[in-house]
Amino acid sequence: MSSAKERMIARAAREIAPGMVVNLGIGLPTQVVNHLPRDFPVCLHTENGMTGIGPTLPPDQADRNLIDAGGSYVSTVPGSAFFDSATSFAMVRSGRLDLTMLGAFEVSASGDLANWKIPGKFSPGVGGGVELAQKARRVVVLTTHTDRAGNPKLKETCSLPLTARACVARIFTDMAVIDVTPRGFVLVETLGGIPAAEVAEATGAPLLLPDTDLPEFEASHGR
């Protein structure tokens, strides 16, 4: 993985405050867990029916009945609990998730998220993403700033089918940290010396600058 992506993931890990209940979406978000201190007080939730996820395991150490929603073999921690799918989403919809980190195809300047369908190309179904996006108390996105063709993934409005409207609070990319505010995208931090103008250039909607100096990413978990 590129070091920019690694730094993005490490920076996103700092979004997790002690005591939170957190769901890490499939893909880049799952890797955030590797950047948490070993004794960090947090409860990880997976929508297939578990709280208290422990480290992922290689096949030879795996329990055939113990996976996360992405199909990875995981482990327990002291205090883990198992439950059915209705209970799992009861947690999500009733507001017991403090934070979810999701991937994205597109995010709009009003916080709309599109991450489940590209008509004619990719339509595997929505899974648990709609409820996570719509109901977690805070939704942040981890994504490359642009797609493989260099087109911006942060846009004025989404062109793809939506996962949920006005749900994203913050976006971590391989270039910057960007907040979604009532005024649109606001640049919070840039990555390792990338000029703000370059971030704005790669963003498909106006990018406001904060009044204060822009900090740069710190890669370590600063607590």
Next chain:
Amino acid sequence: MSSAKERMIARAAREIAPGMVVNLGIGLPTQVVNHLPRDFPVCLHTENGMTGIGPTLPPDQADRNLIDAGGSYVSTVPGSAFFDSATSFAMVRSGRLDLTMLGAFEVSASGDLANWKIPGKFSPGVGGGVELAQKARRVVVLTTHTDRAGNPKLKETCSLPLTARACVARIFTDMAVIDVTPRGFVLVETLGGIPAAEVAEATGAPLLLPDTDLPEFEASHGR
């Protein structure tokens, strides 16, 4: 208890077929269990969250956490299960109760049941009775044929607030067994030599006679 009531209860016990799931309402119905053979294959359900009820226990043998919906201390049998109140009524509403036996203030000739409220006199709340009456696959009633003042409890229409409409299939009284049919009340059996005319006299709606000879109650469980 009068021997007529005892015979009514013993006769009602014969309504329970092997393999059934049965809920016995508070009062007379609860006593039906005493008339089942010891090894009879049946699953008793109580709406406060248990299947596989065993015999009631005196206080000195009771488990403080193990009661039925009427507050009696009960016991388990091998295979008993405990669950929450939502699951308990899921069983009821989704049709997993083969039979419920309920008490009654009034039953109408169309099978309406009133058993929870006497305005101005008695209004403790409906409890689980509505769902049992409306959703058990078969609802039978155990009741004295008349109230203490001698007024019929089987009537053309109910005057008290209803528990559920058109739910009662059969009524066991201290005088007779009576079916609720599309044509109204039909006498099925009489108790110990009571003439059909006397049963009809005590009934507040037309009582049809079957085409065949009327059998009398058998008190023993005839299997």
Next chain:
Amino acid sequence: MRLPDKSCKIASAIAKIKPGDRVMIGGFGVPGTPMTLIQALVDHGADNLTIIKNDANEPGMGIDHLLQSGQVSRLITTHLGLNTHAISLMNTGQIKVEFNAQGILAERIRAGGAGIGAVLSDIGIGTELAMGKQVVELAGKPHLVETALRADVALIHADRADIFGNLAYVATAQNFNPLMAMAADCVIAETETLLPLGGLAANAIHTAGVFVDHVAELAELSKEYAVVQR
């Protein structure tokens, strides 16, 4: 990663309850009724409460203490049959009582806990329980809109718990507890035994700790928890 510690003192947890709050209280009869949390709420004194509980216990027991102390203005319940005192307060207009069919009360609370707005049910159609309720046609048949119930605080009784708030119940002490433990902004559980993390088997947990905000071990079981002598 380790799971956070939510163990607490009962009085400090109960102190969060404000006058006018909606309070769910577990239990069906004695089993599962959090007698000690109820006593702490009496000591705390918050009034004008709406209590949501299956039944009103018996005179001199459980939530009857809250009725005696005048802290309750409204009761959402299914049956008061064993508490003549509660029936008397209702009949004289000193408390407002809303009766629900028992399974519908359970579903409404579960819906609140599940983040669902309402359930559509045909229970009570054609009876006075249907009065005043919104009706929606479903496949040509009328259904009642049974709206979700949530509370500010839920008071729960568990048999065993760990310090993250994972709970296990026994026998018929389960009843409304697992439902109410999902359906309040602040969930306070008393437990007969409090265990360290890992003390409960992950497959035998009835309420996941994610739903629970505070858990307190009972120092002793008062006589109200005992078998009722009738």
Next chain:
Amino acid sequence: MRLPDKSCKIASAIAKIKPGDRVMIGGFGVPGTPMTLIQALVDHGADNLTIIKNDANEPGMGIDHLLQSGQVSRLITTHLGLNTHAISLMNTGQIKVEFNAQGILAERIRAGGAGIGAVLSDIGIGTELAMGKQVVELAGKPHLVETALRADVALIHADRADIFGNLAYVATAQNFNPLMAMAADCVIAETETLLPLGGLAANAIHTAGVFVDHVAELAELSKEYAVVQR
């Protein structure tokens, strides 16, 4: 009183499935998927089935066998991401696929199992998931009517069971199994271990036997139950 014995042979239980039936199948990925019951349904051959399952497993595993054999005409699911074969059948119109949000599929099945007509939910409002659904206002806010789902038959995988059909699951093999085990007219469970009555602790049962019609012990675990090597 004793509880009835519901133990059975798999083939005779599966023989009750008819062409055109709606069949719920537990599992999320491999854990909890009743691989042996699925194979028996392939052997049985009933076609034109509507399958209700969280996901379509992977090519050559689980319900993909039913897709391969052409027995499925419709699939109600949440995600096909790991089964390219299922996606291809969908894209070429050989099967109809209805996607649900995962938690809404769970609630719809639970509602079917709970004898509830529908739940009202705001999930998916403003997205294409809301298209074609009845809308009801609740406290001034639009909610979608998510109708209950029931099936003719449910196929369930348990870790342990007793002969009355009380079931217990392990780890993340629970998922949709306890919900589907409530929501079908005929519920068939396979179990890794079948115990006599009393073999399961009454407090640690996940699905009460009242919901289950037939229970069969697995003679062996095929390789499809094993850890997937990727």
